[in-house]
Amino acid sequence: MTRRAARRVPExxxxxxxxxxxxxxxLITLVEDGSPMLREVMTALRxxxxxxxxxxxxGPPGVGKSTSTNALVAGMRRAGKRVxxxxxxxxxPFSGGAxxxxxxxxxxxxxxxEVFIRSMGARGHLGGLAWSTPQxxxxxxxxxxxxxxxxxxxxxxxxxxxxxxxxxxxxxxAPGMGDGIQAxxxxxxxxxxxxxxxxxxxxxxxxxxxxLRTMLAMAERHDGVWLPPVVRTVASTGEGIxxxxxxxxxxxxxxxxSGELARRRTLRARRExxxxxLAALRERWDQPGRGADLDDLARRVAAGEQDPYSAAEELxxxx
Amino acid sequence: MTRRAARRVPExxxxxxxxxxxxxxxLITLVEDGSPMLREVMTALRxxxxxxxxxxxxGPPGVGKSTSTNALVAGMRRAGKRVxxxxxxxxxPFSGGAxxxxxxxxxxxxxxxEVFIRSMGARGHLGGLAWSTPQxxxxxxxxxxxxxxxxxxxxxxxxxxxxxxxxxxxxxxAPGMGDGIQAxxxxxxxxxxxxxxxxxxxxxxxxxxxxLRTMLAMAERHDGVWLPPVVRTVASTGEGIxxxxxxxxxxxxxxxxSGELARRRTLRARRExxxxxLAALRERWDQPGRGADLDDLARRVAAGEQDPYSAAEELxxxx
Numbered sequence: 051m052t053r054r055a056a057r058r059v060p061e062x063x064x065x066x067x068x069x070x071x072x073x074x075x076x077l078i079t080l081v082e083d084g085s086p087m088l089r090e091v092m093t094a095l096r097x098x099x100x101x102x103x104x105x106x107x108x109g110p111p112g113v114g115k116s117t118s119t120n121a122l123v124a125g126m127r128r129a130g131k132r133v134x135x136x137x138x139x140x141x142x143p144f145s146g147g148a149x150x151x152x153x154x155x156x157x158x159x160x161x162x163x164e165v166f167i168r169s170m171g172a173r174g175h176l177g178g179l180a181w182s183t184p185q186x187x188x189x190x191x192x193x194x195x196x197x198x199x200x201x202x203x204x205x206x207x208x209x210x211x212x213x214x215x216x217x218x219x220x221x222x223x224a225p226g227m228g229d230g231i232q233a234x235x236x237x238x239x240x241x242x243x244x245x246x247x248x249x250x251x252x253x254x255x256x257x258x259x260x261x262l263r264t265m266l267a268m269a270e271r272h273d274g275v276w277l278p279p280v281v282r283t284v285a286s287t288g289e290g291i292x293x294x295x296x297x298x299x300x301x302x303x304x305x306x307x308s309g310e311l312a313r314r315r316t317l318r319a320r321r322e323x324x325x326x327x328l329a330a331l332r333e334r335w336d337q338p339g340r341g342a343d344l345d346d347l348a349r350r351v352a353a354g355e356q357d358p359y360s361a362a363e364e365l366x367x368x369x
Numbered sequence: 370m371t372r373r374a375a376r377r378v379p380e381x382x383x384x385x386x387x388x389x390x391x392x393x394x395x396l397i398t399l400v401e402d403g404s405p406m407l408r409e410v411m412t413a414l415r416x417x418x419x420x421x422x423x424x425x426x427x428g429p430p431g432v433g434k435s436t437s438t439n440a441l442v443a444g445m446r447r448a449g450k451r452v453x454x455x456x457x458x459x460x461x462p463f464s465g466g467a468x469x470x471x472x473x474x475x476x477x478x479x480x481x482x483e484v485f486i487r488s489m490g491a492r493g494h495l496g497g498l499a500w501s502t503p504q505x506x507x508x509x510x511x512x513x514x515x516x517x518x519x520x521x522x523x524x525x526x527x528x529x530x531x532x533x534x535x536x537x538x539x540x541x542x543a544p545g546m547g548d549g550i551q552a553x554x555x556x557x558x559x560x561x562x563x564x565x566x567x568x569x570x571x572x573x574x575x576x577x578x579x580x581l582r583t584m585l586a587m588a589e590r591h592d593g594v595w596l597p598p599v600v601r602t603v604a605s606t607g608e609g610i611x612x613x614x615x616x617x618x619x620x621x622x623x624x625x626x627s628g629e630l631a632r633r634r635t636l637r638a639r640r641e642x643x644x645x646x647l648a649a650l651r652e653r654w655d656q657p658g659r660g661a662d663l664d665d666l667a668r669r670v671a672a673g674e675q676d677p678y679s680a681a682e683e684l685x686x687x688x
Contacts, residue, residue: 089678096676184677312671319677320667324654326681328647335643348639352631357415358503358638359408362645 059087063094066193069132071166074193078168081185084329092185095192100315102134102191103302106216107201108241113222114248118285119201123165125288125295126197134166134190134198138183166190181325183215184318215318217311218301220294222246223262225254239269242278244297250282250290276304335365378406382413385512388451390485393512397487400504403648411504414511419634421453421510422621425535426520427560432541433567437604438520442484444607444614445516453485453509453517457502485509500644502534503637534637536630537620539613541565542581544573558588561597563616569601569609595623654684 065073080087107122109115119135126133170186183200190198200216221242245266247259262280279297283290305311335344347361384392399406426441428434438454445452489505502519509517519535540561564585566578581599598616602609624630654663666680 089676092678093676096673100671100673315671316664316667319670319680320663322677323663323666323670323680323684324651326677327654327684328650330681330685331647331650332643335646344639344642345635347642348635351638351642352419352634354415354419357408357412358641358645359411361638361642362649365642365646366649 059090077189098192099188102195102198104217105199106219109222113224121285121291125291131196132164134195137169137201184322218243224249225252225258245280247282378409396508417511418507421514421517423536424518425538428541432543440604440610444610450515451483453514456488456520503641537562543568544571544577564599566601570603
C-alpha cells in the first residue's frame with residue numbers, strides 16, 4: 051500500500067498544484083496521518099510554496115470566529131483571490147478530525163472551487179500543531195492559494211501557537227470582553243497584529259475598542275514598531291469586513307517592507323524543523339531493544355529509583 | 370549567584386521536607402525558571418516523593434473550578450490531610466506567572482500552614498507544562514502533601530495534558546453544558562475518572578447528569594474497566610463535596626488494586642523524561658558555531674531552498 055501510494059506522489063502533487071480539490075485534500079490527510087510519504091511530498095512542494103499570505107484568526111469561544119472567517123473569505127473572493135482555510139481544533143486530539151463537516155461549517159463557500167476548506171484536529175502528542183500546521187499550509191500555498199487562513203478554535207496556548215504560524219494574526223474580541231484582567235490573562239495583547247471587536251452592534255463595543263487601544267498602547271510588544279489597529283465588525287452582516295481586509299493588506303505591506311516577514315517565516319520554519327526532528331527522535335526512543343529504553347527509564351523514575359534528569363541524559367547519550 | 374544558591378539546595382530541600390512554605394515556594398520558583406539547580410533538587414527529592422495522590426481538576430471556563438478546588442481542599446483539611454494546590458494557567462505564557470495573587474485566589478486557605486498554594490503560568494515553549502508540572506508536583510509531594518491538586522484554567526489541549534499528569538482526573542461541567550457535540554468536542558469524555566456536575570442547584574442539572582452518564586457508558590475508554598461516576602455538587606455551599614471526595618478515594622483504591630496507578634505514573638515519568646531530554650536538545654541546537662545551525666536551516670527552509678525533512682535530518686545527524 052505504501053509503495054503503491056508512494057508512486058502516486060508526483061501525480062498528486064501535480065494535480066494539487068493545478069488546484070484539484072481532491073488531491074489537495076488527500077495531501078492534507080497525509081499530513082494529518084503523519085504519513086512516511088510526507089518527506090517526498092514536502093520536497094516536491096518546496097519550490098512552489100511561499101507565495102501565500104498566512105492569516106491567523108484566533109479569539110475566545112463565542113466571539114464569532116467561524117462567521118468572521120466566512121465573511122473574510124467572501125471579501126477575498128470578491129477581490130478574486132484563491133483562498134485556503136485551515137480550521138484547527140486543538141480540543142479534539144482523540145478524534146483525529148473535527149466533528150462538524152467542513153461543508154456544513156463554511157456553507158457559503160462549500161461549492162466554490164477557488165476556496166479550499168479543511169478542519170484539522172490537533173493530535174495529542176507534543177508539538178502536534180507545530181508539526182502539522184506548517185505542512186498543511188505549504189500544501190495550500192503550493193496549490194496556488196493567495197491567502198491561507200488558519201483559524202484556531204479554542205483559547206490559551208493554541209492562540210500563541212497560531213500567532214507563531216501566521217504572517218498576520220487577527221485577534222477577535224466581543225463587547226464586554228475587553229476587561230483588563232481577562233484580556234491580559236488570555237495573553238492576547240502580545241500576539242495580535244490586527245484586533246477586531248466583532249458583534250460591534252452590541253452595547254459596549256465602543257468601550258471595548260477604547261480599552262483595547264489603551265492596553266495595546268501600553269503593552270510591551272516584541273516588534274516595537276507596528277501599533278495594531280482595532281477594527282469594528284459585525285461579521286454576520288459583513289459590516290466592517292472590507293475595512294478589516296484593508297488593515298490586513300496594510301500589515302502585509304509593512305511585513306514585507308520592514309523585513310519582519312522573513313523573520314516570521316524563518317521562525318515558523320525553525321519550529322517546523324524542530325518539530326520534525328523531535329518526532330523522529332521520539333520514534334527512535336520508542337523502539338524496543340535499545341540500551342536505555344524510555345519505558346524502562348520511566349519505570350525507574352516513577353518508582354523513585356532514578357531522577358528524571360539522569361534518565362534524560364541516558365536517553366540522549368545513545369543517539 | 371548560581372554557585373552561592375547551589376550550595377543552598379540541600380538546606381532548601383531539608384526545609385521544604387519539614388513543610389516550610391517559603392522553601393517550598395522557592396523550589397517551585399526554581400522549577401518555573403528552569404533553573405540549572407533543578408537537577409540537584411530533583412535528585413535530592415527523588416526518594417521522598419511518590420506518597421501523594423495527584424488529583425487533576427479541569428473543565429471549561431466558568432464551571433467553578435476555583436470554587437470547587439477551594440471546597441475540596443476544605444474537605445481534605447477536615448480529614449487532616451496536608452494539601453498542595455498547583456493552579457496551572459496555560460493562557461499566560463508570556464507573564465511567567467499568574468495575575469491573581471495566590472492568596473486572593475484561595476482566600477479560605479491562605480493562612481493554613483498545611484495547605485500550599487501556587488499558581489504557575491505555562492511557558493510558551495513546547496512541552497512547557499509537561500516539563501514543569503511533574504517537577505512542581507514532586508516538590509509538593511516531597512514536602513509531605515497527602516494530596517496534590519493540579520487545577521488547569523482553560524480548555525483544550527491543556528485538559529488532556531492534565532489528565533496525563535494526574536492519578537485521578539476530575540472533569541467539571543455545569544448544567545446546560547452536557548449537550549452532546551460540545552462535550553465530545555472538548556474531548557472530555559475520554560479523560561475524566563470522576564465527573565462533576567457543579568452548580569447542581571441550577572435548572573437542567575439532572576438532565577446534564579443523565580446525558581453525561583449515557584455518553585460515558587457509550588464512550589470508548591482506554592482503561593475499559595472503571596466506569597466514571599457523575600457527582601452533583603454546589604461548590605459554593607459545599608453541597609456534595611463529601612460525596613465527591615468519597616468517589617475520589619474509591620478511585621484511588623481502584624488505581625492501587627488494578628495496577629493502573631503504576632501504569633499512569635510510569636506514563637507521567639515518561640513524559641517528564643522526554644520533556645527534559647527535548648529541552649536539553651533544544652538548548653544544544655540553539656548554540657551557535659555548530660555545523661548545521663538551526664537558524665541557518667530554518668532560513669533555508671523559509672526561503673524554499675531546502676525541505677523541512679532534510680533540514681531536520683541534518684540537525685539530528687550532528688548529535
